[in-house]
Amino acid sequence: MxxxxxxxxxxxxxxxxxxxxxxxxxxxxxxxxxxxxxxxxxxxxxxxxxxxxxxxxxxxxxxxxxxxxxxxxxxxxxxxxxxxxxxxxxxxxxxxxxxxxxxxxxxxxxxxxxxxxxxxxxxxxxxxxxxxxxxxxxxxxxxxxxxxxxxxxxxxxxxxxxxxxxxxxxxxxxxxxxxxxxxxxxxxxxxxxxxxxxxxxxxxxxxxxxxxxxxxxxxxxxxxxxxxxxxxxxxxxxxxxxxxxxxxxxxxxxxEPDWAKKSRYKLNDEVLAAERLVLIEKNLQRIQAEKDAVMDQASDLGRLRNLLFEKGKPLELAILDALKTIGFNVTQFDNGESEFDAVFESKEGRLIGEAEGKDNKAINIDKLRQLALNIHEDFERDEVNEPAKPVLFGNPYRLQSVEERPEPFTNKCISAAATSSTALVFTPDLFLVAKYLKDKCDEVYAAECRKALLTTIGKVRFPEFPQVPTLPASEVELPSSDEA
Structure with missing residues (x-):
């Protein structure tokens, strides 16, 4: 056996x-x-x-x-x-x-x-x-x-x-x-x-x-x-x-032998029960498909949180998602000779980004060298008429709580960014922006964020979130006695 x-x-x-x-x-x-x-x-x-x-x-x-x-x-x-x-x-x-x-x-x-x-x-x-x-x-x-x-x-x-x-x-x-x-x-x-x-x-x-x-x-x-x-x-x-x-x-x-399963041996109620089971199974398949779709959607939406703690390819993909949310057209570029983590543009301008995540260190100048090379190689392409704005996305001390992290970029990195007109983005800050825009769909605020990325040299400080206006207590409409 x-x-x-x-x-x-x-x-x-x-x-x-x-x-x-x-x-x-x-x-x-x-x-x-x-x-x-x-x-x-x-x-x-x-x-x-x-x-x-x-x-x-x-x-x-x-x-x-x-x-x-x-x-x-x-x-x-x-x-x-x-x-x-x-x-x-x-x-x-x-x-x-x-x-x-x-x-x-x-x-x-x-x-x-x-x-x-x-x-x-x-x-x-x-x-x-x-x-x-x-x-x-x-x-x-x-x-x-x-x-x-x-x-x-x-x-x-x-x-x-x-x-x-x-x-x-x-x-x-x-x-x-x-x-x-x-x-x-x-x-x-x-x-x-x-x-x-x-x-x-x-x-x-x-x-x-x-x-x-x-x-x-x-x-x-x-x-x-x-x-x-x-x-x-x-x-x-x-x-x-x-x-x-x-x-x-x-x-x-x-x-049960196969011959005993033939229809002439089945009770009428048994046939009706089997038909109901078929309908229930169809409904279950429909509900399961809906459930799978919602699970996929939840997984895609949750991917933004990778901006808080990831590195490598998961961090890059989360950055691309966030940039799309802000209103950029986003791609990754790889022609066999050059490879860029993120190429993103809008009506305000065109940018190229590099991403770096570190477990227990601040972001240093290593990626800035690669980013400068990418900008130069991109500008050499025939279809590009102006150099792109360089952006370095950093997720330092990624395993620590965001509130407990030290300064994300080293002084040398900040100094070099000023020389190369590079924007430095702390990815947890980018997460907060993307989360707000996912929740609010605020086109005006999105445009301000795109402008901040294009114009900032050094660490990017995104605009403050708009305050939700509230009525003073004296102006709040109360239901009438008929409505109450």
């Missing part, structure tokens, strides 16, 4: 016969026979920007990503079980948090207007396609249920000593593991009605015990798996493979 294909998600084993993927993966589960899954979302918790009612609160972007990822696993786990796979979920610690709903409330007007994000409760168990209703509770005293637990008897004999429960599940039709006192469910089995697939929920195991890793105090092998970890992994693989074989052997379902 062919070797079983095993995938672990959110946990890893010291065994080459299994493959590992992160919780944030978009992999399909239909390629695997056995899936071991742990709903671990601690990476999202680490990215939380605030707290709400004592729980971590994710940003709009991270909220969307977590919800989308949870939906992916819920969908994939359900599909895997329906297609006859064994999915084992280790019930890890319940991780409550708050995520954005996408809705906002507005109060006040003008400068005094306040925007309140609407958030909702969420947790890591939303990635499991069962309504388990988990309640946080810890313990190690666990017993097999009298009925239904025979499918895990061998596994439990092997791994009960490693297992502990982090939650009690209050809504399970077939509990197979119970607390020793109180008979509260801490493990369950859910079988597919149309295949031999099974979803097992089991108490958690520490797959990263200290004894599983070599502690070599900085040595060459530090962090590698120990022999104990490899033995544990081998036993786990054998246990789940044995469990999968037993589940198949004792399945009462016989795969």
């Amino acid at each position: 062919a070797q079983k294909k095993i995938l672990t998600i959110g946990l890893s084993l010291a065994d080459d016969s299994s493959e590992f993927c992160e919780f944030e993966s978009d992999i399909s589960l239909l390629d695997w026979d056995i899936i071991l899954f742990k709903p671990d979302i601690h990476k999202y918790i680490c990215r939380a920007e605030s707290a709400f009612e004592g729980k971590p609160c994710l940003s709009d972007d991270q909220s969307f990503k977590l919800k989308n990822q949870s939906e992916h696993w819920r969908r994939e786990i359900k599909a895997a079980v329906e297609h006859g796979k064994l999915v084992v979920v280790f019930l890890s610690e319940l991780t409550p948090l708050s995520i954005a709903t996408g809705q906002k409330q507005f109060s006040g007007t003008g400068r005094n207007q306040k925007v309140t994000r609407i958030v909702t409760d969420y947790n890591n168990y939303q990635s499991i396609p069962l309504d388990l209703k988990p309640v946080a509770s810890r313990g190690r005293e666990i017993k097999l249920a009298e009925r239904g637990s025979e499918i895990i008897t061998s596994y439990w004999h092997e791994f009960s000593g490693y297992s502990s429960y982090n939650v009690i599940v209050e809504s399970v039709p077939s509990p197979i593991l119970l607390t020793k006192h109180g008979n509260k469910a801490v493990g369950s089995v859910s079988r597919s009605k149309s295949s031999s697939g099974v979803l097992l929920c089991l108490p958690d195991i520490d797959f990263y015990s200290d004894s599983f890793f070599i502690d070599d105090d900085g040595g060459e092998n530090e962090g590698d798996w120990t022999s104990e970890a490899k033995q544990f992994a081998s036993r786990m693989i054998k246990a789940v493979v044995s469990m999968e074989k037993s589940l198949r052997a004792f399945s009462d379902l016989t795969p």
Whole structure:
């Protein structure tokens, strides 16, 4: 018999016969026979920007990503079980948090207007396609249920000593593991009605015990798996493979033969249900296409933030996006002999830019030499009648918070820029300009920004953002008693 294909998600084993993927993966589960899954979302918790009612609160972007990822696993786990796979979920610690709903409330007007994000409760168990209703509770005293637990008897004999429960599940039709006192469910089995697939929920195991890793105090092998970890992994693989074989052997379902699928054997309600499924599938495809389009749009819009922390090609592309937003016609030039990061022009004039990002240093004169060469090579082209304005885009100290960064350009760079009539642009400043124009579509302000790039020698200081006029309190129109 062919070797079983095993995938672990959110946990890893010291065994080459299994493959590992992160919780944030978009992999399909239909390629695997056995899936071991742990709903671990601690990476999202680490990215939380605030707290709400004592729980971590994710940003709009991270909220969307977590919800989308949870939906992916819920969908994939359900599909895997329906297609006859064994999915084992280790019930890890319940991780409550708050995520954005996408809705906002507005109060006040003008400068005094306040925007309140609407958030909702969420947790890591939303990635499991069962309504388990988990309640946080810890313990190690666990017993097999009298009925239904025979499918895990061998596994439990092997791994009960490693297992502990982090939650009690209050809504399970077939509990197979119970607390020793109180008979509260801490493990369950859910079988597919149309295949031999099974979803097992089991108490958690520490797959990263200290004894599983070599502690070599900085040595060459530090962090590698120990022999104990490899033995544990081998036993786990054998246990789940044995469990999968037993589940198949004792399945009462016989795969439906092709002849039994003919239309003359189908019930009228079954035909109607199949037709409804086709319509639902079409709607899902349409909604998925809309979702993909919005995701692509959000990704493109979010690319502007690369002006804050990127270097190399990602920084160059973000600069091009920002310049387009300001109103320039933008290209990158490469004729095999000369290559320019950015060539951009408008009715006000033509410019050539070079981009430089540095991890922990200010921008120096290195790129100015390259920029001067580019201006000269560009001017030598027959179709160019006037030298372009040189612009150096710099993103120094890119890994530090913008507010904490020192002066972005060295004194020597500023001095050389004055000599060569070069404009120096701090890319986080360019981000603020592009963000404002994306939000406001202010053509007058965009023209002022283009003029600043063309006329400035040295560091560019973009115009102040226009102030939004507000009415004095005495001039605010209040609704009449009929309108109130």
